[in-house]
Amino acid sequence: MGMWALLDAMWEMPAEKRIFGAVLLFSWTVYLWETFLAQRQRRVYKTTTHVPLELGQIMDSETFEKSRLYQLDKSTFSFWSGLYSEVEGTLILLFGGIPYLWRLSGRFCGYAGFGPEYEITQSLVFLLLATLFSALTGLPWSLYNTFVIEEKHGFNQQTLGFFMKDAIKKFVVTQCILLPVSSLLLYIIKIGGDYFFIYAWLFTLVVSLVLVTIYADYIAPLFDKFTPLPEGKLKQEIEVMAKSIDFPLTKVYVVEGSKRSSHSNAYFYGFFKNKRIVLFDTLLEEYSVLNRDIQEESGMEPRNDGEGDSEEIKAKVKNKKQGCKNEEVLAVLGHELGHWKLGHTVKNIVISQMNSFLCFFLFAVLIGRKELFVAFGFNDSQPTLIGLLIIFQFIFSPYNEVLSFCLTVLSRRFEFQADAFAKKLGKAKDLYSALIKLNKDNLGFPVSDWLFSMWHYSHPPLLERLQALKNSKQD
Numbered sequence: 137m138g139m140w141a142l143l144d145a146m147w148e149m150p151a152e153k154r155i156f157g158a159v160l161l162f163s164w165t166v167y168l169w170e171t172f173l174a175q176r177q178r179r180v181y182k183t184t185t186h187v188p189l190e191l192g193q194i195m196d197s198e199t200f201e202k203s204r205l206y207q208l209d210k211s212t213f214s215f216w217s218g219l220y221s222e223v224e225g226t227l228i229l230l231f232g233g234i235p236y237l238w239r240l241s242g243r244f245c246g247y248a249g250f251g252p253e254y255e256i257t258q259s260l261v262f263l264l265l266a267t268l269f270s271a272l273t274g275l276p277w278s279l280y281n282t283f284v285i286e287e288k289h290g291f292n293q294q295t296l297g298f299f300m301k302d303a304i305k306k307f308v309v310t311q312c313i314l315l316p317v318s319s320l321l322l323y324i325i326k327i328g329g330d331y332f333f334i335y336a337w338l339f340t341l342v343v344s345l346v347l348v349t350i351y352a353d354y355i356a357p358l359f360d361k362f363t364p365l366p367e368g369k370l371k372q373e374i375e376v377m378a379k380s381i382d383f384p385l386t387k388v389y390v391v392e393g394s395k396r397s398s399h400s401n402a403y404f405y406g407f408f409k410n411k412r413i414v415l416f417d418t419l420l421e422e423y424s425v426l427n428r429d430i431q432e433e434s435g436m437e438p439r440n441d442g443e444g445d446s447e448e449i450k451a452k453v454k455n456k457k458q459g460c461k462n463e464e465v466l467a468v469l470g471h472e473l474g475h476w477k478l479g480h481t482v483k484n485i486v487i488s489q490m491n492s493f494l495c496f497f498l499f500a501v502l503i504g505r506k507e508l509f510v511a512f513g514f515n516d517s518q519p520t521l522i523g524l525l526i527i528f529q530f531i532f533s534p535y536n537e538v539l540s541f542c543l544t545v546l547s548r549r550f551e552f553q554a555d556a557f558a559k560k561l562g563k564a565k566d567l568y569s570a571l572i573k574l575n576k577d578n579l580g581f582p583v584s585d586w587l588f589s590m591w592h593y594s595h596p597p598l599l600e601r602l603q604a605l606k607n608s609k610q611d
Contacts, residue, residue, distance in 0.1 A: 152511035159511075159530045160229060166537060167222045174211060174218075177588040181208045184583045190599065191582055194572050203579040206289045213285055217277045224273065235513035237269075238262055238522065252517075256322050259521035260315050267314070271307055278303070289579060291397050298395070302359065309358060317343055322520050333500040337493045345407075352405045352412065361392040365415065370422075370462045374413065377466060377561070381477050384409040394418050398458065399578050402468055404476065411476075413469065418577070421459035458577050460570050467558055467566035468574075474557030480550045487546075491539060499527050547594040555601055568605045571598060 149157065187200045195203075228234065241261035242252060250257045282299060286292035294302070321339060328335045347355075356362070365371045365388040378385035386406070393401065393416035400418035404411055460468065475481055502508060508526055509518045558567045575582065575598050582598045589597055 151507040155508060155511040155531075156229070159533070160226065162533055163222070163225065166533070167218070170218065171215070173585075173588045173591055174215060176585040178208070178211045180583055180585050180588075181211060181581065188583060194598075194602070195576065195582060199576050199579075200582075202289070203576075203581045206285075206579040207581040209285050209288070213281060217281075220277070229512070232513040234522065234525070237265055238514070238519065241265060255519055256319050256326075259322055259519060260319055262521060263314060263318055264311065267307070267310065271303070275303065286397065291399060291579075293394055293398060294396055302396075305358060309355065313347070318521070325520050333493075333496040337489075337496045340492060340496075341489055348405065349407060352414065356391075360395070362389045362414070363392075364388065365390050370420075370465065373462065373466055374469060377470065378413075378473065380561075381473060383473050383476060384411050385413060386410050387412045389414045390417050390420065391415070392417055400459065400574060402465075402472055404472055413472075415465065415469075419459055419468070419574075420465060421461055460573055463563075463566045464570035464573065467563035467570050470558035470561045470563045471554045471567060474554035475550065478550070478553055478557060480554070487543070495528060495532060498532070499524065502527050502531065541591065544592070544594050548596045551595050551601070552604060555605060559605060564605050568602060571601055571605075 147154070181204055184204070185201075187195055187197050191200070238258070241258050244261050245251075245254060245258045252258070279299070282292050282294060283296070321336060324335050324339050325332050352362075365374075371388055374388055375385060377383075386409075389412060391414050393399070398418050401416045402414065402419055404413045406412050503518075503520075503523045506518065508531070509515075509522065512522070512526055512530075514522060555567065558564070574580075580598060584593070584597050595601075
């Protein structure tokens with residue numbers, strides 16, 4: 137009854153109060169739903185203390201226990217950080233944090249001699265202050281996650297100095313992109329007339345294509361070292377596989393991901409006839425820093441003939457070894473190239489651009505509604521940037537939740553299809569063992585609550601992927 141009474145009371149209020157109440161109510165509803173799902177998954181971590189029967193061949197009990205404790209720690213962390221960010225967001229709304237920051241930005245502009253007519257300048261100061269606030273409040277959480285949780289479970293490779301330098305660099309690079317792009321977008325909306333939403337959408341489309349093009353060549357190298365994969369068997373086999381499916385490969389890079397973390401990955405990028413593949417050094421058995429460290433630790437030189445090494449040391453090295461063999465790396469790439477060959481990349485771009493167009497169109501419909509601004513404390517001005525913030529972040533939030541769930545479901549479907557593609561290339565056996573290794577290296581927990589995984593997992597659970605590959609292996 138309480139809930140209905142609350143909704144009834146809300147209905148009696150003026151429009152702006154209703155809007156504000158609905159935004160807060162929805163935000164907390166989503167938060168409670170996510171917390172409920174996380175608690176279900178947490179129960180799985182707590183109660184599944186032994187390797188389930190069907191995983192006997194896949195995971196040893198030591199790795200299983202390590203992964204269980206890692207995921208438990210991560211779930212505790214995400215509970216507290218999620219609670220903090222929900223409470224922080226609520227307090228900002230209740231105490232008028234957004235209009236306050238807007239007035240503060242106006243004051244700064246005033247000191248520099250820019251009056252209220254310089255709305256775009258004020259918007260940029262607002263963006264700078266808002267992103268600075270969010271970077272500073274997020275910093276303690278990020279530090280704890282990296283230097284306590286990731287450190288404790290053996291993933292973190294960063295020093296504090298490297299971390300801080302990285303954070304500052306990220307902030308500066310973000311501003312260098314965010315501020316010019318935002319000022320142009322606001323300018324287009326201001327002068328675009330009745331069809332401004334079409335121009336605004338086209339502008340964001342161009343920006344996203346340019347960013348995708350320059351990201352790997354100019355932005356990513358600011359943070360990580362990229363080296364071309366040396367000539368050799370692996371490079372040759374990658375080129376042969378790319379050619380066999382007409383993938384226009386121009387370069388293969390190895391990125392030194394191990395400076396940050398021992399998590400592993402691989403991806404491709406580029407447009408049209410200019411595609412590059414990037415492999416993390418942590419994915420490659422031959423390149424993994426961890427493997428070199430283990431060899432040094434155990435006194436095993438890479439070129440040692442192996443004589444005189446105790447079985448115990450060999451077992452230790454075998455068990456701790458990180459990364460995949462060349463055949464497995466090829467299978468992982470077969471999966472990634474499957475995404476390209478099956479058009480998943482293009483489909484994702486088309487979906488995101490259709491969504492972007494729809495949002496700009498609805499924004500054009502709603503931007504004239506004064507009550508939207510009044511609801512968030514803007515009684516006498518309607519700045520365009522604030523309109524974008526209110527409509528895209530708050531008013532569209534129910535739509536964004538539904539869309540995000542649909543994209544998660546679609547992504548899982550694409551993953552199964554890409555696995556099946558790798559299988560068609562004759563890589564089922566190698567992909568099977570690669571998935572097990574990667575799960576082990578990244579301490580993924582192979583048991584999940586069905587509701588939690590349905591809502592959150594963009595990749596199907598490990599067992600389901602292995603089952604699909606196994607069926608094909610036997611075919």
